[in-house]
Amino acid sequence: MITIQELKVKYGDKVALTINEPILIEPNDRIxxxxxxxxxxxxxxxxILGLIPYHGTILRDVHPSEMGVHMQFNEYPSTVPIWMVMEAILNTDLKSNALVNExxxxxxxxxxxxxxxxKLSGGQKQRLTLILVLSQDYKILFFDEVTSGLDFETRQRLIDLLVKWYSEKETTLCMISHYYQELSALVDKILLLDEGNVIEYGDRQDLFRKYCGRTILICDNNPVNRQLISPFPILKSAEHMIAVKCIDEQTEAEAVKVLQAANVDYIRSSDDIxxxxxxxxxxYYATHTQGN
Amino acid sequence: MKPKTLSLKLIRLELVSILANWFIPFFGVVFPLLLGILLVSTALSDVPEAFLPEARTGLMLSIIQIIPLAVILLGHSSIYSQELENKIPLRMRLFGFPEHVTLIAKLIAEFMFMTLAIILYVVVFFNAFELIIPSSKAIVVTVVTLYLEGIICFMLAHGVANFFRKFGPTYAVTMVIYFALMMIGGMMGLQSSQLPASLRFIASMLPFTYVSRDFIDIWKGIPYSYAPFIQSLIVLGSISAIVLVLSIIFRKNRAV
Known part of the structure; x- marks a missing residue:
């Protein structure tokens, strides 16, 4: 559907994005x-949308008009009623359009x-764009931080609605988000970027297995817990937690036994993004620093 | 999915947007009517009775030009600059509307509103005062002139808005141009002969001056040499087109 090869995007002298290995976005992907x-x-x-100049190649099997996007910030004429904005953008009568009404x-x-x-709240504004985007027949849809700036409850509700809406649809989705839990519900592939470089791109489960093993056990980071799980391999994680890497069932069983014996609360995960x-x-940086 | 095309609903959106921005109906409808009625009622007290219809018609023709200036120059620049500031044109483009489609919708809506404002202005004036009844040729020339002024204002307004892409500076610049054109173009009661030499030269480059000063002759059926007037349309039209093209070049390849 979309193939990105040898891409470089610059803002002035600053390189904002470099993609060396080809990235393929295929039909029905949820990225x-x-x-x-x-x-x-x-x-x-x-x-990808062709909104900025770039060096390199982006091959698109889809026409630009078949690519939809929900940007982080979406504005509309503010002096006109919403129904009129919607009818103009969709060129439809709201009363007679079943899909839009749905x-x-x-x-x-x-x-x-x-x-x-x-006069709309943040969540209502996001929902307006979602309705406008979802009611059009796009082959690929980009969601750029749809839920940023929303409170937890609204965020959850929006994502639940999106998951439900796309559960039986074949639209290719590409979702940018800082909220990993949201992504867990929607995507099956991950593209990890950092400082303009591609760190990883692949199947979410494969990437988890590659970097975290079979499962991980997460508990609070304190001296007692550190001592308890010291025999096990530890993954890098946020400061306040310790993540035990369980490469197989046996390691997991042993770690669980230790934690339970000490009455330590823990979380088990097999796809922590x-x-x-x-x-x-x-x-990535260890390899690339060594390489340099 | 095909790129979106022009629709009545898109034009309606633009038209309602114009109506909802209070300063466009105010400066484009209320202000010219009030100014016209005020000037006709007060500034012509020394004019002999026999010449009053001609003097009133001259003032009416002069002040009617405020309508394209307010509706298109002020209206388009302020609405479009606000939209650019909020990235609404980009949002529309991402919804599949080619840029020219949204611009044509705006142009049609603005000219529809301008037409309604002109009709209202003329109806009020002809009901309130005794005026010269124009020939059909004079009507055609006046209407075509107002529309050409509207197109010139559109290019200028679009160029300024596209250059700044922010409401504040765009509004400031177009307001200065608006008042300057009204003053120099003879719409505020000042004749070009009363201006200093340098401003007289500028006035001679403006079609507004010729409408304010000379169009009464066309309405009276006096033979009129159109050459200087057409020249002024070409000059101001070219300046507006240059502003527009420069703004497009300036913004080309810039970040979204």
Whole structure:
């Protein structure tokens, strides 16, 4: 569907994104694009959409009009009622369009139709763009931090709605997010970027196994717990936690036994994107520093 | 999915957007009507009765030009610069609307509003005052001129808005141009002969000056040499086109 080869995007003298190994986005892919601020996530989407100049090749099997995007910030004329904005963008009569009405009800948006855009809450604004984007027949859709700036409850509700909406659809999705839990619900591939470089791209489960083993056990980072799990391999993780790498069932059983015997609370995970990405970055920079 | 095309719903969106921005109906409808009625009622007190219809018609023709200036120059620049500041044109492009489609929708809506404002202005004036009844040729020339002024204003407004891409500086610049054109172009009661030499030269480059000063002759059926007037349209049109093209070049290849 989309093939990215030897891509370089510059803003002035600063290289914002470099892609050396080809990246393939295939039909029905559900890709999560992750990385910290300035990693190049939005730059990548902008390049794919042809909104910014770049060096290299982006081969697209889809026409630009078949690529939809929900940007981080979406603005609309603020002095006109929402229903009129929607009818203009979709070129439809809201009353007679079954799909749009389904989406309006699905996203609980009917009460907002007579409001002006400026009067909508953050969550309602995001839902408006979602309705507009989802009601059009795109082959590939990019979501750029759809839930940023929303409170936890609204975020959860939006993601639940998205998961439900796309559960039986074949649209290719490319979702940028800082919230890894959201991605877990929606995506099966991960593209990890950092400082404009591709750290990893592949199947979410494969990447987890590559960097974290079979499962991980996470507990609080304190001297007692550190002592308890010292015989086991430890993964790099956030400061406040310890992540035990369980490469097989036996290691996991032994670690669980130790933690339970000491009455330590722990979380077991077999697809933690955050810890996978921390360790992928660590290994990437270790390799590339050695290489240099 | 095919790229979006022009639709009535898109034009309606733009038209309602114009109506909802209070300063466009104010400067484009209320202000010219108030100014026209005020000037006709007060500034012509010394004019002999027999010449009053001609004097009133001259003032009406002069002030009617505020409508394209307000609706297109002020209106388009302020709405479009606000939209650019909020990246609405980009959002529309990402929804599949080619840039020219949204611009044509704006142009049509603005000219529709301008037409309605002109009709209202003319109806009010002809009902309130005794004026010269124009020939059909005079009507055609006046209407075509107002639309050409509208197109010139559109290019200028679009160029300024595209250059700054922010409402504040765009509004400031277009307001200065708006008042300058009204003053120099004879819409505020000042004749070009009353201006200093340098401003007289600028006035001679503006079609507004010729409409304010000479179009009464066309309405009276007096033979008129159109050459200087057409020249002024070409000059101002070229300047506006240059501003537009320069703004496009300036913004080309810049970040979204």
């Amino acid at each position: 999560g694009v992750i990385g910290s601020n300035g990693a190049g996530k939005t730059t990548l989407v902008n390049a 989406l309006i009800d699905f996203f609980d948006f009917r009460e907002c139709l007579k409001k002006r855009y400026g 955050e810890i996978m990405s921390i360790n992928a970055k660590e290994r």
